[in-house]
Amino acid sequence: METSDPQEIVLKTHGLSKKFGERWAAKDLNLEVHRGDVFCFLGPNGAGKSTAIRMILTLLRPTAGSVELFGKDLYRHRSEVLSRVSGIVEKPDFYGYLSAYKNLEILGSMTCPVRKNEMIESLEMVGLKSRAYEKVKTFSHGMKQRLGIAQALLTKPELIILDEPTAGLDPQGMKEVRELIKGLSRERGMTIFLSSHLLAEIELVATRMAVIHHGELIAQGRVSELLSREPSDFSIEVTPLPLAVQLIGRLPWAKILSAENGRVEVWIEPGRSSELNRFLVTNHVEVFSFSPHRTLEDFFLKVTEGTSEI
Amino acid sequence: MLVFSFLLPGWTAADEEASRYLDAIEKKYSGLRDYTVDVYVHFDIETFKAPDMQARLYFKAPDKMKIESKKVFFFPKEGGYFNPGLFKKEDFEIKLLEPTTEGGTEVRLKMIPKKKEMRGREFVLGIDRKNNLVKEIAISQVGGREAKAGIEYDRVGSFELPKHISLTLEFPFMESNEPRGFESVEPKSNRVTGKIEITYSNYKVNTGLEDVLFKSK
Amino acid sequence: MKLFWFETYKTFSRWRTYISFSAIAIVVIVSEIVMKLSADEILYRMLKIFQKDFMITGNVLNGWFVGAFLMNTLHIHIPFLITLVAGDMVSGEATSGTVRLLLIRPPSRSRILTAKYLTALLYTAGLVLFFGFVCISLGLSLFGTGDLVVHYYGRVNIALIPESEIPFRMVLAFVAAIWSMTVVASLAFLFSTLAENSVGPIIGTMAVVIVFLVFGNLPLDFFRNFSPYLFTTYMNLWQRFLDDPIPWGNITRSAILLALHNVGLFLIALILYRRKDIKS
Numbered sequence: 001m002e003t004s005d006p007q008e009i010v011l012k013t014h015g016l017s018k019k020f021g022e023r024w025a026a027k028d029l030n031l032e033v034h035r036g037d038v039f040c041f042l043g044p045n046g047a048g049k050s051t052a053i054r055m056i057l058t059l060l061r062p063t064a065g066s067v068e069l070f071g072k073d074l075y076r077h078r079s080e081v082l083s084r085v086s087g088i089v090e091k092p093d094f095y096g097y098l099s100a101y102k103n104l105e106i107l108g109s110m111t112c113p114v115r116k117n118e119m120i121e122s123l124e125m126v127g128l129k130s131r132a133y134e135k136v137k138t139f140s141h142g143m144k145q146r147l148g149i150a151q152a153l154l155t156k157p158e159l160i161i162l163d164e165p166t167a168g169l170d171p172q173g174m175k176e177v178r179e180l181i182k183g184l185s186r187e188r189g190m191t192i193f194l195s196s197h198l199l200a201e202i203e204l205v206a207t208r209m210a211v212i213h214h215g216e217l218i219a220q221g222r223v224s225e226l227l228s229r230e231p232s233d234f235s236i237e238v239t240p241l242p243l244a245v246q247l248i249g250r251l252p253w254a255k256i257l258s259a260e261n262g263r264v265e266v267w268i269e270p271g272r273s274s275e276l277n278r279f280l281v282t283n284h285v286e287v288f289s290f291s292p293h294r295t296l297e298d299f300f301l302k303v304t305e306g307t308s309e310i
Numbered sequence: 311m312l313v314f315s316f317l318l319p320g321w322t323a324a325d326e327e328a329s330r331y332l333d334a335i336e337k338k339y340s341g342l343r344d345y346t347v348d349v350y351v352h353f354d355i356e357t358f359k360a361p362d363m364q365a366r367l368y369f370k371a372p373d374k375m376k377i378e379s380k381k382v383f384f385f386p387k388e389g390g391y392f393n394p395g396l397f398k399k400e401d402f403e404i405k406l407l408e409p410t411t412e413g414g415t416e417v418r419l420k421m422i423p424k425k426k427e428m429r430g431r432e433f434v435l436g437i438d439r440k441n442n443l444v445k446e447i448a449i450s451q452v453g454g455r456e457a458k459a460g461i462e463y464d465r466v467g468s469f470e471l472p473k474h475i476s477l478t479l480e481f482p483f484m485e486s487n488e489p490r491g492f493e494s495v496e497p498k499s500n501r502v503t504g505k506i507e508i509t510y511s512n513y514k515v516n517t518g519l520e521d522v523l524f525k526s527k
Numbered sequence: 528m529k530l531f532w533f534e535t536y537k538t539f540s541r542w543r544t545y546i547s548f549s550a551i552a553i554v555v556i557v558s559e560i561v562m563k564l565s566a567d568e569i570l571y572r573m574l575k576i577f578q579k580d581f582m583i584t585g586n587v588l589n590g591w592f593v594g595a596f597l598m599n600t601l602h603i604h605i606p607f608l609i610t611l612v613a614g615d616m617v618s619g620e621a622t623s624g625t626v627r628l629l630l631i632r633p634p635s636r637s638r639i640l641t642a643k644y645l646t647a648l649l650y651t652a653g654l655v656l657f658f659g660f661v662c663i664s665l666g667l668s669l670f671g672t673g674d675l676v677v678h679y680y681g682r683v684n685i686a687l688i689p690e691s692e693i694p695f696r697m698v699l700a701f702v703a704a705i706w707s708m709t710v711v712a713s714l715a716f717l718f719s720t721l722a723e724n725s726v727g728p729i730i731g732t733m734a735v736v737i738v739f740l741v742f743g744n745l746p747l748d749f750f751r752n753f754s755p756y757l758f759t760t761y762m763n764l765w766q767r768f769l770d771d772p773i774p775w776g777n778i779t780r781s782a783i784l785l786a787l788h789n790v791g792l793f794l795i796a797l798i799l800y801r802r803k804d805i806k807s
Contacts, residue, residue: 057631059805093624110632359771360687382585382674
């Protein structure tokens, strides 16, 4: 696991654990989220993501361990640190009998004074300005999700914690949320901590991630670094292509995945990429580029199946 | 409860002497047609908490009565007012009891009502035979209720009318079934005693009260 | 204060809150109209025990009498109406899912819970005061004013309160009524912190009230020994302000016992809720 400069760390957990009865829902989690990160917490359903998030947001009491936010212990400085944080746990539910505006006013004011124009601005950002004074019970799921993001942004937090933010959204909605997340990090410098089980989504937004499985942390670090550790799929730009295909086809430790347009996608046994490069060059194949081609899905499946060392 | 009206004996086998006393009382008040009086009532009963009450009482012979009060007014029935029209010896069985000189009373009559609506009660009148005035009435009711009235008179014109009645009551205590807090729950005795003091003033006698006065509610 | 204002706003923004007020208004209006139509019958029944010995004149069936008469039903319907709101105060947040947004705010659970509890008490006070206001204002309009004859059915006891003393005593009586009903609110509130929906707290609270009322009223020494410790014994605490003289010592002891109930129930709710895992 990588270590980081402590001054940049916005969220840190030390041995964070939660037991329900005899079952450990989360065990010995040591997370580090750096300022400006889009930190994704990845794991299958039931892995312990929500449990961890609920402990960070004080909805669950840890069985063991601690949480630090902005360098301060969460339980000793709760009010102070949580005023710099906002979040959505699972689907955001509101007071259906109140308007969107009133919901924002009540929830936002519990953190800090909020002005009317700020609330309208938040609603406008998520496309709900025209529905500001309608009762939330008339909203669709997607609209409530957007309202959830509006309330999360209203108090200008430094850290936003989102638990499955795109759950239940259509593809267009998912895309909007992803763009919003990237924009918040890039333009406002917000640190985003989000959980998801949708790998493609995480791959598109995350800068840093952690993988949890059966309540235990099994990987953590920058996405690019984690994915580059054990590449096994490569994309090679070669000429002549047919010769390269023929040569690679003879190798027992390599397999051709696809070959077209001067590029061959090939799977190679770990640690043999330089050997393949030499073999092709020696046999009169020109190699213009040789780059690892590893997806997050591959990484995830490997670490969760225990075939990957970290 | 008290019926301290001057109930006359009505025994078929009446004691002659007892009847004579009641006849004398009836004759004494034969000229009383009506009166108006201010009544002032003071209660001193354990289970009856009320401030002193005032009312105006109208009476017209033989048996019309009306109370007028601006406020709520409780008045002992059947005897809170003076009604010479109740001197009917034929309505009672009368027996002459042993005389006593206590409180000026010299003659004691035991009277048992014949009327059905008054059954269950017994009355003992104490009569000042020199002045033909009922000075004392004791009532016993079925169920252990006892009452005793002492009457003082004043002269109003040609009549002697009550100026003060002191009523002493005693009846069995009724235990409440309400849930009890920390207050003491056991009564000291199982009987309640108390007194009612009735004062009469400002009599206006024989002013010619109209019947219509007694019709309105 | 802000939290309390928000909780109050939330509570009184729901139409369900007004079911209780509507029910009370209907009960009182219909009852008083019927009483107006059956005045003689009422007086006869209420004062039968005295009417064989006393003539009773004056405006006995006045607005104060009617108000006090209807207040005797306080412990029957008010507890249930209180639980409808108090029992939903915390569990309602779990049912609607808003608890997840509420408890991640900077204010501690203790502060949030205190604000909710105070709102439940405010609602209780509002309900009882509304009941009293409708009873008395309509009663005075229909029946006029006068001295108050206080009599408990079947008993010989009677107290006659002069008209000039009644407003002051009634104010104190309503304060006492509110105080005794706050324990019902506290109990419902405690149950609400333990449940994920309001059905359990409502039923649980009413079950406790009914059981305690039954135990407190059974004429057996066994139950009488602990009836002083049951809060339902003091649901008629307000009646003490219509006694003559006012038993201040008794009232003070009762009020302290009710206060201890409130404090105890709220502290238990606070301790349990602070440690509760929010899984919904």
